[in-house]
Amino acid sequence: MKKVLIHSFLLLFVVAFAACGGGESTEQAPAEEQAAGEQAAEDDGVRTINLIGTDDLKFAVEGEQEGLVTGGTTGQYVILEAIEAAPGEEIRINLRTESTMPPTAMSHNFVLVEMGTDVDEFARESLGARDNDYISPNFEDNIIVSTSMLGNGESDTVTFTVPDEPGEYDFICTFPGHFAGGMVGKLIVE
Numbered sequence: 001m002k003k004v005l006i007h008s009f010l011l012l013f014v015v016a017f018a019a020c021g022g023g024e025s026t027e028q029a030p031a032e033e034q035a036a037g038e039q040a041a042e043d044d045g046v047r048t049i050n051l052i053g054t055d056d057l058k059f060a061v062e063g064e065q066e067g068l069v070t071g072g073t074t075g076q077y078v079i080l081e082a083i084e085a086a087p088g089e090e091i092r093i094n095l096r097t098e099s100t101m102p103p104t105a106m107s108h109n110f111v112l113v114e115m116g117t118d119v120d121e122f123a124r125e126s127l128g129a130r131d132n133d134y135i136s137p138n139f140e141d142n143i144i145v146s147t148s149m150l151g152n153g154e155s156d157t158v159t160f161t162v163p164d165e166p167g168e169y170d171f172i173c174t175f176p177g178h179f180a181g182g183m184v185g186k187l188i189v190e
């Protein structure tokens, strides 16, 4: 009988302690939810690169940015040579064309292709693919992401996941003559 009483006492004590601990845990819950919310907001923040397609056949950006390799200038802009990225990173590309010429004479797109793609051949074959936005159907399987073909004042935004395999991936503009004219760059995955 005495033993049972002691057990009851112990049980009361444990219940009281648990209730106290429970109070603490409900206080912590909102903080955990908040942390999870912040994490989700971070995950939604996609790195955005604003590109300008110029009349001198360059992919340009408004200024130097971390994660971008830039070269000389083109008008008021800086020439983009490469994008540095981490495997699996989400990147949003916004390309807009600025030109004094009509779209039939000057349009641009951004086409990123798989590593090892013969971009010379891709560009050459795409010359004859006017009805397909100047993208050779033979190379459609090589494309990781592409914008539409854009004339002056037009823009297009695409989002893609950087490939897992480290290395250099080419991106080009497939409008006739532009690849040969230097409208090309690299996505460097490291």
Ligand SMILES: [Cu+2]
Pocket: 053, 057, 107, 108, 109, 173, 174, 175, 178, 183
């Ligand atoms: Cu172009």
